[in-house]
Amino acid sequence: MKQDIPEDGTLLPLMEEFYTIQGEGFNTGKAAYFIRLGGCDVGCHWCDVKESWDAEMHPLTASDVIVENADRFPGKAVVITGGEPLIYNLDYLTNKLKERGILTFIETSGAYPLSGNWDWICLSPKKFKAPRPDIAPFANELKVIVFNKSDFKWAEEYAAMVSPGCKLYLQPEWSKSKEITPLIIDYVMANPKWEISLQTHKFLNIP
Numbered sequence: 001m002k003q004d005i006p007e008d009g010t011l012l013p014l015m016e017e018f019y020t021i022q023g024e025g026f027n028t029g030k031a032a033y034f035i036r037l038g039g040c041d042v043g044c045h046w047c048d049v050k051e052s053w054d055a056e057m058h059p060l061t062a063s064d065v066i067v068e069n070a071d072r073f074p075g076k077a078v079v080i081t082g083g084e085p086l087i088y089n090l091d092y093l094t095n096k097l098k099e100r101g102i103l104t105f106i107e108t109s110g111a112y113p114l115s116g117n118w119d120w121i122c123l124s125p126k127k128f129k130a131p132r133p134d135i136a137p138f139a140n141e142l143k144v145i146v147f148n149k150s151d152f153k154w155a156e157e158y159a160a161m162v163s164p165g166c167k168l169y170l171q172p173e174w175s176k177s178k179e180i181t182p183l184i185i186d187y188v189m190a191n192p193k194w195e196i197s198l199q200t201h202k203f204l205n206i207p
Contacts, residue, residue, distance in 0.1 A: 005060065009089035009115075013038040014061035015082075019073045023201025025122050026141045026167050027105060031075030034207070035066055040083040041111075041129065055083075063093040070102060077103040080116075084109055090116035110135035125158050136161035143169040143197055146180050152187055159193070169197035 005011060015038040022032045038058030070078050078097055080090065086108050094104045094116040105120040110131025114121075123139035125131045136142075139162045144155035152170075159168055170188065172180040181196075188194045201207065 005055075005088060007089055009092040010063050011060040012063055012066070012088055012093065013055040013058040014066065015058045017066065017069055018207050019075065020207045021201065021204065022077075022079060022105075023204070023206070024171060024197045024199050025107075025143050025169055027077075027079075027120065028197070028200055030077060031073075032077040032079045032105065033070040033073055033075065033102075035070070035078060035080045037080065037082045037085045037088065039087050041087075055087075063096060066093065067096045067100065067102075070097065071100045076101055077105060077119075079105045079107060081107040084111060086110070086112035086114065086116075088115075094118065108135070110139075114138060123158075123162070127154065131158070133161065137163055139163070139166050141167045141169065143171055145171050145173050146184055147173040147176060148180075149183065152183075155194075168194045170194050171197040171199070174199055174202060 005013065015036040017033065017035050019033050022028055022030050039055030085106060097104050098117055103119045104117060105122065106116060106118055107122045107124060109126045109129065110123045111129045113132065114135055120140050121138055122141040122143055123131060123135060124143045124145065136158065142158055142162050144151060144158065146152065155170060170184045172184055184196055188196055
């Protein structure tokens with residue numbers, strides 16, 4: 001399906017879009033319009049939106065329509081996520097959003113080249129397909145999902161690649177949160193450059 005998607009990003013495979021409260025990372029608690037694009041080959045086994053992986057399952061949607069939909073809501077911030085959104089050229093979509101005065105945030109594994117005009121870049125690296133090294137310096141936020149103890153060392157490797165002003169977050173993988181959260185608490189207290197991110201939207205029972 002990807003070969004049928006225009007390289008200029010005027011059509012994108014839209015899985016879902018909804019207005020909600022951002023649940024994790026630096027922008028937790030802020031109203032935002034979420035745009036989830038279909039298509040991902042990173043393949044995290046604990047992914048909670050595996051239905052996003054196959055782009056062919058999701059209709060090609062005009063970026064102009066997505067912008068119109070986002071602009072209907074009072075919270076003038078958009079989070080573009082996936083899947084892996086940087087599979088696609090996001091210059092057109094983000095420029096059109098910014099023309100409307102809408103802030104642009106992205107959640108990416110960093111596995112593909114950076115495109116788009118961003119107010120906030122959350123880099124969430126995955127072991128299954130490593131980020132490109134040229135993405136890390138642009139990250140405003142590094143959010144590492146902690147699934148087991150070895151992930152702390154792995155998180156430090158990426159912390160060394162981002163800019164000095166980048167916010168650093170450790171987030172327990174939801175299905176192992178009871179086991180992992182106490183380890184993260186201890187780690188952050190011993191290494192206070194890190195902060196804890198929780199999936200507060202799951203506690204609030206919102207999308």
